[in-house]
Amino acid sequence: MPDQILYAMEVMINGLMAGVLYALVALGFVLIFKASGIFNYAQGVLALFAALTLVGLQQGQIPFSHLINAVFGTDVHHFGWELPAIVAIVLTIGVMVLLAIVIERFILKYLVNQEPIILFMATIGLAYFMEGFGDIMWGSDIKTLDVGLPQGASAWVEDNTAWLGGEGFYGFFIDKLDMVAAVVAAVLVISLTLFSQYSKQGRALRAVADDHQAALSVGISLRFIWVLVWSIAGFVALVAGIMWGAKSGVQFSLSLIALKALPVLMLGGFTSIPGAIVGGLIIGVGEKLFEFTIGPMVGGATENWFAYVLALLFLVFRPQGLFGEKIIERV
């Protein structure tokens, strides 16, 4: 095979891996949107907060230490212990569930039956609050997240694909972390699908997503469902936070991955779980391939805007997204 094609293939595979991460973030949006009609602007910040909490717990950081030190004139920073990654992850899941309960109790409960735009504004407020709260709680310095995921190029893949090309081809260069992310995302999506199709709570969740009144009439508590879906969204945010955090550190910019999810949602539709996944993959592959082929001609850095232009084209030609139902205006 000509090396040029092999390089393109490598770019594609890496694009798929990046797409998996986009899909993960988009999935969090879709879950909440489906169940409550809320476009959750805070989803990216949730991922940041989850990652911060995970690092903080794992490294035995004392929460609010800056605040405590400023108020009491003390100088405490660490408990002096380190938790195993798995323990820290379980605790972080607990924190995300707690957060879901707090959000329901203090925000959503008061906004029942409000216009979508008001709910949207509320999540913007929530996003900025969480951002500041995360800073105060865990500090704003850049942190490295290490839960023991493999890093670096996979030698095995390189060795076993080198034969495909000629002299100058050393095999596909694929990050092990990306491979793990792909597997984790696949497992997550499959279990979410099983949960929503075959469990009592999953069915309740779909019921609420479909019709609130009817859901109430069969004995489903909307408040419980909201806590449930925000917990799941928090869990998905944690997974996304771990993957992105392991790749590029835990810092404010992690919350911006939410912006990458927007074009994914426009492609996949706001209510479709398969849409979020396929949309994420298309954008991942699309932007990497575009950068590889067209990028050099236009001076590179196309990854910054490619996804948005693609989404825009989609809005023009297929506004309902890949998997959305065709919208026919009633007259």
Add this chain to the structure above:
Amino acid sequence: MNDMSQGYTTADGRKIGGTLMEMKNITLRFGGVVAIKDISFDIREGEIRAIIGPNGAGKSSMLNVISGFYIPTEGEVWFRGERRPQMKPYQVAQQGIARTFQNIALFKGMSTLDNIMTGRMTMMKTGMAAQALWWGRAQREEDEHREKVEKIIDFLEIQHIRKTPVGRLPYGLQKRVELGRALAAEPKLLLLDEPMAGMNVEEKEDMSRFILDVNDEFGTTIALIEHDMGVVMDLSDRVVVMDYGKKIGDGTPDEVRNNQDVIDAYLGVSHD
């Protein structure tokens, strides 16, 4: 009317029991609008109780009070001999009161089967953690519920649309699925808001038969709102008549039919 505190026997020989539900001096206001004005009535175990009245009389509002969707401004709701504290609709459902809606509220994206399965939500015991830990047991429970649901599907003669998303079904069948979902909860009290509205004669006959059979075979107490007087007279044991939020009649179909206030209300005699 004769004393019925211990129940009574209908003309067709069905035993009607004691009071299941009692509404005491219910008033419901929406701002300036008084939807229900100081109404009291009871529903007895095993009976089919109709609520009738002209458009806007407050019938649906009354059903919504019973099912917890509206909170009465004044008055008390008694269920099974106890005063019911203020409850959310889902809590009322968990007490064994199931309902259908005047403007059908189904899960449009789900199949007939799934819609009726959600009706069993209140009967499902296994919690979320248990479900995750003992997948096998949860599966067994699911199968048992599934069996009950299949019986309801057979009963309502809708086997051919089991897998169809209900949003695609014609109106009459949607009404039937909605009834199925309510039945799936094995309710003590079944509330039906105009179950036959918008149906053709044949569909109405089917629906009437289902309602009678449910009452007869499962002993389910039913309260229903209906506009078609013929249907009301055929189905119901006792009738409450409402007009402009007030109760203007209460009794057997025959008694109500001969009540002058009721006749006036239906003939549109002016209120002054």
